[in-house]
Amino acid sequence: MCESPWSPCCTAHFLMDSSNEEALDIIVTNVVATFRTRCHLNLRTIALEGTNVIYKPEVGKVLMKLRKPKITASIWSSGKIICTGATSEDEAKLGARRLARCLQKLGFKVRFSAFRVVNVLAVCSMPFAVHLIDFTKNNRPIASYEPELHPAATYRIKTLKATIQVFSTGSVTVTGPNVQNVATAVEQVYPLLFECQKPLCK
Amino acid sequence: MLSQTCQGCGGSNIVEDDLYCQPQRVCVDCGSVVSEGVLASEPVVGPAVAKKPCLNLIKGEMFSLTMCRILMVHREIEQLSQTYYNKAYQHESFLKVSLQKKEVLAGCCVLVSCRLLNWPITMATILCLINADPTLVGEVYQEMISALKIEAPIVLITDVIETHIQDSLHLPEEFAENSKDLTRCAVALVELAADSWIVTGRKPVPIIMAAVYLAWQSLRPTKQRLKTSLEKFCQIAKVNKYRPAVKRIAEIKEALCKLGKEIPWVREAVTPDNVVQHVEDILQHRYALLRRAMRTHQDLVEQTPNSSSVKHGPHERNDVELNWGKRVLFAPPCVIRAKRRRVEQPELQDVTGDEEISDSEIDSYIRTPQEARDFALTQKMFEKS
Numbered sequence: 001m002c003e004s005p006w007s008p009c010c011t012a013h014f015l016m017d018s019s020n021e022e023a024l025d026i027i028v029t030n031v032v033a034t035f036r037t038r039c040h041l042n043l044r045t046i047a048l049e050g051t052n053v054i055y056k057p058e059v060g061k062v063l064m065k066l067r068k069p070k071i072t073a074s075i076w077s078s079g080k081i082i083c084t085g086a087t088s089e090d091e092a093k094l095g096a097r098r099l100a101r102c103l104q105k106l107g108f109k110v111r112f113s114a115f116r117v118v119n120v121l122a123v124c125s126m127p128f129a130v131h132l133i134d135f136t137k138n139n140r141p142i143a144s145y146e147p148e149l150h151p152a153a154t155y156r157i158k159t160l161k162a163t164i165q166v167f168s169t170g171s172v173t174v175t176g177p178n179v180q181n182v183a184t185a186v187e188q189v190y191p192l193l194f195e196c197q198k199p200l201c202k
Numbered sequence: 203m204l205s206q207t208c209q210g211c212g213g214s215n216i217v218e219d220d221l222y223c224q225p226q227r228v229c230v231d232c233g234s235v236v237s238e239g240v241l242a243s244e245p246v247v248g249p250a251v252a253k254k255p256c257l258n259l260i261k262g263e264m265f266s267l268t269m270c271r272i273l274m275v276h277r278e279i280e281q282l283s284q285t286y287y288n289k290a291y292q293h294e295s296f297l298k299v300s301l302q303k304k305e306v307l308a309g310c311c312v313l314v315s316c317r318l319l320n321w322p323i324t325m326a327t328i329l330c331l332i333n334a335d336p337t338l339v340g341e342v343y344q345e346m347i348s349a350l351k352i353e354a355p356i357v358l359i360t361d362v363i364e365t366h367i368q369d370s371l372h373l374p375e376e377f378a379e380n381s382k383d384l385t386r387c388a389v390a391l392v393e394l395a396a397d398s399w400i401v402t403g404r405k406p407v408p409i410i411m412a413a414v415y416l417a418w419q420s421l422r423p424t425k426q427r428l429k430t431s432l433e434k435f436c437q438i439a440k441v442n443k444y445r446p447a448v449k450r451i452a453e454i455k456e457a458l459c460k461l462g463k464e465i466p467w468v469r470e471a472v473t474p475d476n477v478v479q480h481v482e483d484i485l486q487h488r489y490a491l492l493r494r495a496m497r498t499h500q501d502l503v504e505q506t507p508n509s510s511s512v513k514h515g516p517h518e519r520n521d522v523e524l525n526w527g528k529r530v531l532f533a534p535p536c537v538i539r540a541k542r543r544r545v546e547q548p549e550l551q552d553v554t555g556d557e558e559i560s561d562s563e564i565d566s567y568i569r570t571p572q573e574a575r576d577f578a579l580t581q582k583m584f585e586k587s
Contacts, residue, residue, distance in 0.1 A: 049574045051567055066567070069553070090553045101559050102567045132402075133356055140353050147356070148325040149340040151403030168402040169534050 026186055028179060030084060030121040033092040037079040037103060037110040046075065049106055064099065071095035075103075082118075089117050089179055119175060122182045126170035126190075128197035135166065135196040155192075160185050166193065210234040258304060259291050266308040269331050273312070274369075275321055283308075283315035286350060293349045303342060306334050310343045317354040322361035326407040330442075359396075359406045360389045366410055372440045379421050387417035390485040391454060397492070398457040398532040400450065411441070412450035420481035428478060458484055460531065464494040492531075499531045 043062045047055035054063040062075045069091045074082045081099065086092035093115060100112040132153045136145040145153035152165040152173075162176035162185035172189070176182040207214050208229035215230040225239035263284045270280040287308055290296050296307055309332040316323040325343070329336055347354065364385045373379065391413040395401050401409055415435050419427050432451065436443040455474040462472035462480050465487075472480060484491060569577065 048578060049569050051569055064567075088553065094553055094557060097556075098559050098564070101564050105561075105564050105568055136356065141351070144344075144347075145356060146325075146340070146344070147403075148405055149344070169536055171536075 024124060024126070024186070024190070026122050026124045026174075026183060028087055028120060028122045028182070030119075031086040031089055031092045031117060031179075032082065032084045032119040033086070033089075033096055033115065033117045034080065034082050035096050035100070035115040036113050037081065037100060037108065038113055039079055039109045039111070041075060041077050041079055041103065041108055043075070043077050046103070046106060050102070064102075066095055066098060069095045069098075071099075073099050075099075089120070092117060117178055119177065120179050120182050122174045122179075122186075124172045124174065124186055126172060126193055126197075128194070129170050129199070130166055130168055130193050131196045131198045132166065132168050135193065138196065139192060155189055157185050157188060160188075164189050170197075208232060208234060208236055256291075258301065259288065262287055262291060262304050262308045265305060266312050269309065269312045269328075272331065273316075273323070273327070275312075275316060276319065279312075279315045279319050279321055282319065283311040286311040286315060286346075286352075289350055290346050295345055295349045302334070303338070305332060306339055306342045307346060308332075309334070309339065310346050313343065314347070314352055314354050317357060318352070320355075322357055322365050324357065324362055324366075324406055326405075359392050359401065359409060362406065363388050363392065363410055363413070367414060370439075370441055371414065373418075373438060377418075377427075377438055379418055383421055384414065384417050387421060387481075387485065388413040390488070391416055391481075394457060394461075394485070394488060395450075395454050398453075399534040400453045400457065402534065404450070405446065408444040408446040408450050411436075411444055411447040412454055415447070416451060416454060416478065416481065419478050423479045423481075457532065460495055461488070461491040464491045464498065496531050503529055 043055060043057075043060070046062050046064070047053055050062075050064060052065045052067070056063065060077065064073045064075060065071070066073070069086055071083050071085045071092070073084075073095075081096070083092055083096050083099065086095055096115055097112060100110050104110045132145050132147075136143045136153050139155065142157075143153055143155045150165075152167045155164040155166060156162070157164070160176060160181045162174060162181050164185055165173045166189075170193075172186070172193075174182045174185050176185055206216065208216060208231065210229060211232040211234075213229055213231040216227050216236055217230055219226055219228045221238075227236045227238070228234070229236055266283045266287050267280055270283060290307055290311060291304065296304065299307075309328045313323060313325060313328045325336075325339065329339060332339070346352075367381050367385050367388065371381075371384075388410070392401065392409060395409060395413065411432075415432055418435070419430070430438075432448060433443055452474070455477055458477045458481060459472050459474060461484050462468065462477050465472070465480060465483060468480060470476070477484075
């Protein structure tokens with residue numbers, strides 16, 4: 001599929017171990033980024049003259065949806081904008097710049113600044129099912145599992161600021177501050193999950 | 203040692219001259235104070251200084267004790283839960299929270315004490331006792347665990363069944379069953395459910411309810427019992443009905459049917475309607491039937507043409523998963539009914555974030571002045587009507 005590890009087609013691979021040639025697909029499903037326009041924005045003007053916008057006066061923001069890349073932006077009158085829905089960091093930046101251009105054309109003195117990726121959400125599927133009770137027992141207190149509250153076990157890596165949710169089917173969702181951390185988190189947790197696998201066929 | 207000479211004039215004529223209650227030694231020649239004693243010999247302990255025990259803390263401890271008495275737990279659990287409540291109450295995370303949250307905290311302390319001392323109990327029981335929002339209880343429980351650094355073991359469903367049957371189920375005489383038989387049958391059904399991916403990721407109480415209901419029906423599969431719905435059963439047994447239990451019953455029946463089909467002496471087709479009569483046999487010969495069912499299923503899969511061998515493209519992953527669900531006898535619902543992942547747009551392959559953005563592209567996001575006027579007019583008309 002993709003040659004380089006962090007290619008813009010938003011999947012990342014890593015070799016599970018040296019003997020196993022199969023790679024694990026980490027699919028980035030959402031990237032949240034913020035930036036500032038360094039000027040006040042009149043939300044009513046944006047709501048009137050922009051298309052694909054939803055004005056929410058009760059909250060004090062405007063939602064603007066871009067078609068390409070598929071991004072939703074929350075625009076506040078202070079000039080702070082949050083973009084969600086991108087599938088890679090570069091796509092998020094492109095979408096943010098496109099939005100800034102759009103606001104510029106609407107007549108605001110926009111200066112694209114302080115762009116920062118805040119959160120990345122990725123999903124990954126292990127080729128085996130996981131015995132969550134064993135996984136939690138082996139990794140206390142970093143891992144926690146309360147079946148009555150949530151069906152997944154939560155594993156938090158403080159150093160990477162990443163949170164991993166492991167489901168018994170082997171599906172894993174990872175949230176972290178950037179794609180690099182997310183991939184590292186999966187690499188770190190993989191051997192722990194491998195230890196606690198349960199056979200898929202019963 | 204008391205100084206004999208005055209530091210001011212150097213004279214040695216020093217007399218004891220107390221100022222009210224404070225003892226002082228004064229030089230007669232120059233009048234300077236050479237030394238003075240303490241004003242009071244003991245610290246004064248008045249009502250303003252003494253700390254009264256906190257009323258809400260005491261109330262909370264009594265509340266957790268009451269819950270322990272209702273649950274009829276050991277003395278050790280009562281003491282442990284009070285200790286934890288005391289600790290948690292004084293922790294900064296819980297000191298200034300609302301009284302409702304403190305009540306929930308008492309419930310969580312009881313729960314964690316039961317877990318630590320191996321007394322099988324579910325969160326649902328505590329929810330019933332304190333009658334609070336499940337989200338709030340979950341939140342308080344997680345916070346308490348992290349604040350007090352407790353590592354509580356996970357409760358297995360099979361351990362909880364016995365206590366649930368003994369304490370919560372109150373069947374009248376004509377519907378009663380020996381609790382040992384009921385427990386044995388319900389535990390076996392839950393173990394079968396666990397092997398068939400029915401238990402994992404689901405809340406335990408509806409599964410227990412489904413297992414107990416099916417166990418009760420199967421121990422004496424009379425027409426009357428088979429006709430009794432789950433709702434009626436819950437009314438008879440005086441327990442609350444949980445809606446997901448209906449789905450669990452259907453899933454367990456489906457799993458039982460897969461095994462029931464392999465019973466050699468049953469001639470008729472085993473369907474969810476008549477499977478309850480065969481439950482005892484199925485559970486007795488569970489492992490043998492499971493082996494037979496797996497062999498049959500494998501033969502069936504090998505006979506059908508293999509469609510997953512050669513396939514490329516973004517759908518490969520989904521197809522592999524779908525086949526995984528078909529290849530095995532039991533699979534989780536998320537695999538059997540796998541969601542199709544949305545196809546990645548090929549145009550965005552080479553995005554770097556710093557491309558040129560053409561004006562025409564941006565114009566598609568901006569209304570023309572005429573359009574803006576029309577929009578404003580339409581909005582006004584809409585607001586007026």
